[in-house]
Amino acid sequence: MKSILITGGCGFIGSHFIRRFLHNNPDYHVINLDKLTYCGNRTNLTDVEDNPRYEFIQGDICDKKIVFDIAHRVSAIINFAAETHVDRSIEESEDFLRTNIVGVKTLLDATNHFSLARFVQVSTDEVYGSISHGSFTETSPLMPNSPYASSKTAGDLLARSYFVTYKTPVIITRSSNNFGPFQYPEKIVPLFITNLIEGEKVPLYAKGENMREWLYVEDNCVAIELIFKKGIVGEVYNIGSEHECTNIDLTKKILKKFGIGEEWINYVKDRPGHDYRYSLDDSKIKKIGYTPTYGFDNALDKTIEWYRKNKEWWQPLKDNRFTKK
Numbered sequence: 001m002k003s004i005l006i007t008g009g010c011g012f013i014g015s016h017f018i019r020r021f022l023h024n025n026p027d028y029h030v031i032n033l034d035k036l037t038y039c040g041n042r043t044n045l046t047d048v049e050d051n052p053r054y055e056f057i058q059g060d061i062c063d064k065k066i067v068f069d070i071a072h073r074v075s076a077i078i079n080f081a082a083e084t085h086v087d088r089s090i091e092e093s094e095d096f097l098r099t100n101i102v103g104v105k106t107l108l109d110a111t112n113h114f115s116l117a118r119f120v121q122v123s124t125d126e127v128y129g130s131i132s133h134g135s136f137t138e139t140s141p142l143m144p145n146s147p148y149a150s151s152k153t154a155g156d157l158l159a160r161s162y163f164v165t166y167k168t169p170v171i172i173t174r175s176s177n178n179f180g181p182f183q184y185p186e187k188i189v190p191l192f193i194t195n196l197i198e199g200e201k202v203p204l205y206a207k208g209e210n211m212r213e214w215l216y217v218e219d220n221c222v223a224i225e226l227i228f229k230k231g232i233v234g235e236v237y238n239i240g241s242e243h244e245c246t247n248i249d250l251t252k253k254i255l256k257k258f259g260i261g262e263e264w265i266n267y268v269k270d271r272p273g274h275d276y277r278y279s280l281d282d283s284k285i286k287k288i289g290y291t292p293t294y295g296f297d298n299a300l301d302k303t304i305e306w307y308r309k310n311k312e313w314w315q316p317l318k319d320n321r322f323t324k325k
């Protein structure tokens with residue numbers, strides 16, 4: 001039986017990935033290392049808790065002792081653990097720098113120390129900054145515009161430098177904006193859906209002209225698993241969906257699905273440094289066999305239905321969102 005360390009597995013994307021990975025890979029034991037910050041939630045994986053091939057360890061990826069104690073038991077690491085919310089990074093970025101840089105270093109050191117076969121760093125399109133026309137390729141310059149994006153960029157550069165200096169078997173994934181079940185209700189899609197379920201207006205930055213490329217979380221997980229198995233060490237892979245839309249169009253679409261109109265939008269002051277547009281050229285990952293399978297509309301319906309049916313999951317998170325740390 002092989003073993004893999006997956007970090008941040010109690011978060012949004014990591015929990016989907018672990019569920020999928022356990023199902024697809026009966027020859028693997030999965031160790032999930034998660035600090036359980038405000039957005040880490042063990043109940044995201046209640047359905048696999050009793051799986052004998054699944055093990056949860058609460059701990060910090062910056063903690064060398066914990067990481068090394070686990071790393072000697074595994075053959076690979078996939079790192080989802082991160083501080084992820086741009087607005088929070090604008091208020092205070094210290095935790096972002098620690099986890100997204102020092103944490104990555106600790107995992108890279110463990111990869112070297114135990115000669116692990118793979119280290120997959122899960123990153124983001126936000127490292128490229130904003131683009132008005134065309135799409136970012138994996139060789140586009142890194143021009144991050146928020147403290148969150150800068151900290152992720154530093155993690156990516158550190159990973160790259162370990163590959164060049166030590167031949168650490170690093171692969172980096174950069175995906176566009178994800179949405180789907182189990183996403184913490186501070187992010188735009190679940191925030192808007194849960195507000196509407198509660199009969200509250202949705203807060204939209206400025207005029208909502210910013211554009212994002214929306215990727216259903218399950219498609220991202222398919223891509224990351226593919227990269228883990230078939231990706232080339234030292235390479236970066238963009239993961240996109242080709243479904244671009246402005247935030248106002250996204251908002252109108254969600255409102256329409258609730259059968260209500262634009263009077264439910266509360267226009268709020270823009271976030272400083274708000275990137276205008278992200279867009280990814282993902283032809284490189286397509287060459288190793290990836291195609292997104294979820295259409296945007298269908299995936300949005302599934303997401304809305306999930307939040308409607310799982311109020312007991314998100315209601316306590318929304319109530320505690322400014323207090324739990």
Ligand SMILES: NC(=O)c1ccc[n+]([C@@H]2O[C@H](COP(=O)([O-])OP(=O)(O)OC[C@H]3O[C@@H](n4cnc5c(N)ncnc54)[C@H](O)[C@@H]3O)[C@@H](O)[C@H]2O)c1
Nearest residue numbers: 008010011012013034035036037040060061081082124178
């Ligand atoms: N959500 C998106 O749209 C998106 C898009 C592109 C890339 N990403 C990247 O994907 C990864 C996962 O994102 P997400 O949306 O699932 O995040 P999330 O915020 O939902 O979850 C992050 C998880 O990491 C854990 N964590 C945080 N700090 C930790 C630490 N020091 N040690 C151990 N665990 C820690 C948290 O407890 C949580 O379970 C991140 O690296 C993020 O940068 C996310």
